[in-house]
Amino acid sequence: xxxxxxxxxxxxxxxxxxxxxxxxxxxxxxxxxxxxxxxxxxxxxxxxxxxxxxxxxxxxxxxxxxxxxxxxxxxxxxxxxxxxxxxxxxxxxxxxxxxxxxxxxxxxxxxxxxxxxxxxxxxxxxxxxxxxxxxxxxxxxxxxxxxxxxxxxxxxxxxxxxxxxxxxxxxxxxxxxxxxxxxxxxxxxxxxxxxxxxxxxxxxxxxxxxxxxxxxxxxxxxxxxxxxxxxxxxxxxxxxxxxxxxxxxxxxxxxxxxxxxxxxxxxxxxxxx
Amino acid sequence: xxxxxxxxxxxxxxxxxxxxxxxxxxxxxxxxxxxxxxxxxxxxxxxxxxxxxxxxxxxxxxxxxxxxxxxxxxxxxxxxxxxxxxxxxxxxxxxxxxxxxxxxxxxxxxxxxxxxxxxxxxxxxxxxxxxxxxxxxxxxxxxxxxxxxxxxxxxxxxxxxxxxxxxxxxxxxxxxxxxxxxxxxxxxxxxxxxxxxxxxxxxxxxxxxxxxxxxxxxxxxxxxxxxxxxxxxxxxxxxxxxxxxxxxxxxxxxxxxxxxxxxxxxxxxxxxx
Numbered sequence: 281x282x283x284x285x286x287x288x289x290x291x292x293x294x295x296x297x298x299x300x301x302x303x304x305x306x307x308x309x310x311x312x313x314x315x316x317x318x319x320x321x322x323x324x325x326x327x328x329x330x331x332x333x334x335x336x337x338x339x340x341x342x343x344x345x346x347x348x349x350x351x352x353x354x355x356x357x358x359x360x361x362x363x364x365x366x367x368x369x370x371x372x373x374x375x376x377x378x379x380x381x382x383x384x385x386x387x388x389x390x391x392x393x394x395x396x397x398x399x400x401x402x403x404x405x406x407x408x409x410x411x412x413x414x415x416x417x418x419x420x421x422x423x424x425x426x427x428x429x430x431x432x433x434x435x436x437x438x439x440x441x442x443x444x445x446x447x448x449x450x451x452x453x454x455x456x457x458x459x460x461x462x463x464x465x466x467x468x469x470x471x472x473x474x475x476x477x478x479x480x481x482x483x484x485x486x487x488x489x490x491x492x493x494x495x496x497x498x499x500x501x502x503x504x505x506x507x508x509x510x511x512x513x514x515x516x517x518x519x520x521x522x523x524x525x526x527x528x529x530x531x532x533x534x535x536x537x538x539x540x541x542x543x544x545x546x547x548x549x550x551x552x553x
Numbered sequence: 554x555x556x557x558x559x560x561x562x563x564x565x566x567x568x569x570x571x572x573x574x575x576x577x578x579x580x581x582x583x584x585x586x587x588x589x590x591x592x593x594x595x596x597x598x599x600x601x602x603x604x605x606x607x608x609x610x611x612x613x614x615x616x617x618x619x620x621x622x623x624x625x626x627x628x629x630x631x632x633x634x635x636x637x638x639x640x641x642x643x644x645x646x647x648x649x650x651x652x653x654x655x656x657x658x659x660x661x662x663x664x665x666x667x668x669x670x671x672x673x674x675x676x677x678x679x680x681x682x683x684x685x686x687x688x689x690x691x692x693x694x695x696x697x698x699x700x701x702x703x704x705x706x707x708x709x710x711x712x713x714x715x716x717x718x719x720x721x722x723x724x725x726x727x728x729x730x731x732x733x734x735x736x737x738x739x740x741x742x743x744x745x746x747x748x749x750x751x752x753x754x755x756x757x758x759x760x761x762x763x764x765x766x767x768x769x770x771x772x773x774x775x776x777x778x779x780x781x782x783x784x785x786x787x788x789x790x791x792x793x794x795x796x797x798x799x800x801x802x803x804x805x806x807x808x809x810x811x812x813x814x815x816x817x818x819x820x821x822x823x824x825x826x
Binding site: 287291377379380381382383384385386387403405406409410413414435436437439440441442443468 | 560564619654655656657658659661675678679682683686687689708709711712713715716735817822
């Protein structure tokens with residue numbers, strides 16, 4: 281496995297590869313990431329995992345500086361998994377000049393996550409487009425835990441005619457239901473015990489929807505204990521485009537974001553009626 | 554020469570080409586375009602000329618619907634010039650859904666041309682990025698007549714790490730100095746006789762700069778007769794980035810845009826002091 285830090289080394293390494301799959305990550309890899317790598321191997325002999333904590337997608341008050349980093353451990357896991365190339369550029373390599381050219385992924389960028397993280401999806405779309413241009417993969421794999429992100433990137437790929445197939449993998453969960461996330465490491469032991477309540481709330485909403493209740497009624501079943509949790513949003517949307525659902529829609533997704541102590545968690549659950 | 558109208562036909566045709574040069578145009582080709590094609594042939598065995606009048610870069614009051622179109626004549630000229638592929642997509646092929654994902658090429662997008670054509674450069678950057686993804690050229694060639702456009706696209710290529718080399722070709726002029734432009738066909742015979750005054754004004758400004766006059770003083774030499782012309786702007790900028798020049802700058806460009814009757818003309822002239 282090659283561990284590369286510069287674009288020129290990456291381009292040189294990939295010049296002779298005919299089919300490349302990209303797994304873009306911010307590192308501090310967990311089993312969810314490793315599942316993406318394993319899936320990538322089904323699509324291409326050469327799997328590139330990028331590791332880059334992208335400052336462009338963090339707000340000024342967010343956790344960019346304390347976001348966990350563990351390059352050596354990440355590389356050890358990736359090597360064992362059979363990853364071909366790790367691309368871990370420095371911030372200067374990724375943004376050698378201030379990034380004034382960006383991707384505007386409107387209109388979904390200002391909803392749900394976007395409403396609470398202004399500029400987040402612009403930063404995500406810009407860095408992913410840039411990674412696509414750097415790696416030139418035929419396939420790229422994202423996790424459904426970031427449901428809105430995956431939808432925004434899928435729209436970007438389609439509307440910009442990018443020559444890449446985007447695949448979305450199911451969320452990997454701990455046995456108690458908590459979606460795996462690098463940010464789970466922020467949780468204290470007591471918080472970690474309560475963290476699955478977010479997923480349980482999504483399940484309660486999904487159950488009510490399946491019982492024929494309206495989204496409004498169903499969301500009442502998914503209220504988190506406000507002594508511990510501070511909820512940013514809980515919403516029922518159309519799975520296809522995250523627009524407000526009509527009663528005729530059968531393919532929905534329940535999305536939630538809430539803060540537990542100092543840690544902000546997100547999760548979602550698809551519901552087929 | 555292949556004349557292709559769909560992305561799938563284009564991708565199929567180009568699948569076996571190792572080096573491709575792209576000449577993006579809006580058609581109604583003149584000798585300036587043909588010069589771009591000839592230059593492209595020096596860089597790649599396969600030259601793709603795209604012909605697409607891009608609605609995204611026209612304002613609501615602009616000349617999108619009357620912009621001249623002449624696909625048959627264009628193809629005849631391109632065939633004779635040895636072009637390999639003409640890509641002439643329909644509006645529906647280029648934009649099968651409303652284009653909500655766009656490239657934000659700030660901050661230069663709101664200056665000079667951008668100040669008079671709001672959204673123009675966003676439309677240009679978006680369609681060119683899309684053409685890059687469709688054609689996947691190693692080289693793309695633009696004309697310096699659209700100086701600001703070329704600079705914005707160069708910044709886009711650099712900041713988005715696009716795997717393409719962008720080349721800028723000198724403006725081709727009529728014997729009387731008028732820059733060749735598809736929009737020249739809008740000019741009446743009388744207007745065509747006066748049209749070179751724009752270039753003459755740029756030359757007068759350049760001459761004054763070479764004599765050591767300040768940009769402010771020099772611009773006074775380049776005033777167009779206001780009985781015939783309505784000037785949008787005349788400006789002296791740094792050639793490298795179109796910022797306001799300091800007295801130490803030696804590499805400048807004089808840019809002008811003015812309307813003659815119903816026709817808006819632009820031109821520019823680089824000045825090395």
